[in-house]
Amino acid sequence: MKAWGSWETVLLGLLVLLLLVFGFTQTGFFSVDTLADSTFNFSEKGLLALAIALLIVCGEIDLSIAATLALCSLAMGFTLKAGLGPWAIAAAALLTGVVAGAVNGILVTRYQLPSIVVTIGTLSLYRGLALVALGDQSVSGYPDVFSTLGNAYLGEVLGAKWLVIPIEFVVLCAMALLVGLVLHRTIIGRRIYAIGANPVAARFSGIEADRYRLLLFVFSGLMAALAAILLTGRIGSTRPNIAIGWELDAITMVILGGVAIEGGRGSVVGTMLSVLLLGLLTFGMGMANVTGIVMSMVIGALLIVSMVLPRLRRRRLAARH
Secondary structure: OOOOOHHHHHHHHHHHHHHHHHHHHOOOOOOHHHHHHHHHHOHHHHHHHHHHHHHHHOOOOOOOHHHHHHHHHHHHHHHHHOOOOHHHHHHHHHHHHHHHHHHHHHHHHOOOOOHHHHHHHHHHHHHHHHHHHHOOOOEEOOOHHHHHHHHOEHHHHHOOOOOOOEHHHHHHHHHHHHHHHHHHHOHHHHHHHHHHHOHHHHHHOOOOHHHHHHHHHHHHHHHHHHHHHHHHHHHOEEOOOOOOOHHHHHHHHHHHOOOOOOOOOOOHHHHHHHHHHHHHHHHHHHHOOOOHHHHHHHHHHHHHHHHHHHHHHHHHHHHHO
């Protein structure tokens, strides 16, 4: 499958246009420090988007991924309260993510339930567990290593002050490279595309579709856990409403990135360009003092446009032939 195409070119053009508009209208937007700080606005969401992109390419979806993040952060809080160290706290988040993802995957594969229904249910379950366990309280006092992961720059860790790149963004880029290589350069990726394009044909060709689906849901839980570690470290606490509504932002990034909602098509390049585009858009609008309601309206409109335009393009190409 191609990792680069015409839709990615459109996204790149929009990204350049966005940079120019905010660069000329918002003082200081083009500074290195500002652009670096803008990545804090979308790095954790980008991790969720990468996991959702794989699932949608495979013909599934995970609406509970942000609630899984909250559950992983809750596990971190309980482990902290138990007096355990950083490794145990991180392990608790990762284990919780694996279990939550596996629950989704088992319900979808073993019981043949629609993933959209399953993950709507687990969204309420996981988010409800976090809300009931914490109430209106929060857990803080995490070890400094988590604050470093969530807030520090790579140059601070390496002793090169000129390297103004947030560690979170480095983690996002590393995971994007890994996911991109797997999806676009391995037999695993080809099988994921095949399952999403035609699951029946994939089964008849010997692909264990359910196994791949289960593994992708587990991976989704792991990415939620990784995002939880970074986000909890960045804000310095576990809160019951952490990352609320982020599943919609991540799905918007994926669909705008050109991943077909019906499965079988899409690229990591497009997803990452969309992550950058939406992340910088909301950051720039924040600098311009645009209200949250207006931001939501703009993102919603972009989601609709990103679903309509590719279909119009395919119809036009079909009509020519």
